[in-house]
Amino acid sequence: CFSNSPSALTPQFRLCSFHEDGFLVLEEFFTTEECDAMREQIHKIIAKMDVPPHCRTEFSTSEEEQLKAQGSADYFLTSGDKIRFFFEKGVFDEKGKSYLPSAVMGLGWMGRNISSLLVGRKLALEKPVVVQSMYIFKVQCLLVSVRPHQDATFLYTEPLGRVLGLWIALENATQENGCLWFIPGSHTNGITRRMVRAPPGTIPCTQFVGSERTYQDSQFIPVPICKGGLILIHGEVVHKSELNSSERSRHVYTFHLMEAKDTSWSKENWLQPTPELPFPPLYT
Ligand SMILES: O=C(O)CCC(=O)C(=O)O
């Protein structure tokens, strides 16, 4: 649906542009049926959603609210090997009845399919593991944006350069409904901010070390993409999404891989694998 689709380019050229820009758009990577299957899957999960009331609150400084917040903190910090639901402010009415979550996080449940394997092989990943996956609804008229960030801020590895995001458009993503924006080439300057676990019992449960660089709006380019398209996101490329001011939702399924060969996953990351569920390998 958008002109000058990079699909027309040769695979070699496209990989070249991933290394240069820090992101790559692959139109028509998944079929409409595959996208719809992912959407159906999420609706089955939502239908069985059960979020404990104490995990539905916002962090607060009042003592009573802090006790509740400890529940939410645990809910967040222990989400690594489970499917967990996260909400925007104010989506619960006074009876605690829930609406659609803003995001569902969970590990590996839709991450392993044949198309993803192809990407891993193409990029010559030797031991890719799935560290995180997220279904983002970005519903219509959602006045919340995703601020400029680098994924390595949240998913830190040594050395850097081992994290790759796969962002799948399950609906058309346009400037109106909050497509991704990137600063091309911004993946080569390292990171200046990390989100780490705070000492146990501390509220909030995570804290930032360092600060994000300042970016100008003019540095970003919008990257609209049709349903079924895939965007590869280098772990250090700066990206964001604006609010969805339109009447159309923007569902995406996004997950992050780590090349586990010769890489150490930071013990300070908020997200930790568990003995029961270590990060699942992409290739079996
Ligand atoms: O979809 C969005 O708005 C943000 C997603 C994102 O930052 C990511 O997948 O790394």
Ligand SMILES: [Fe+2]
């Ligand atoms: Fe991101």
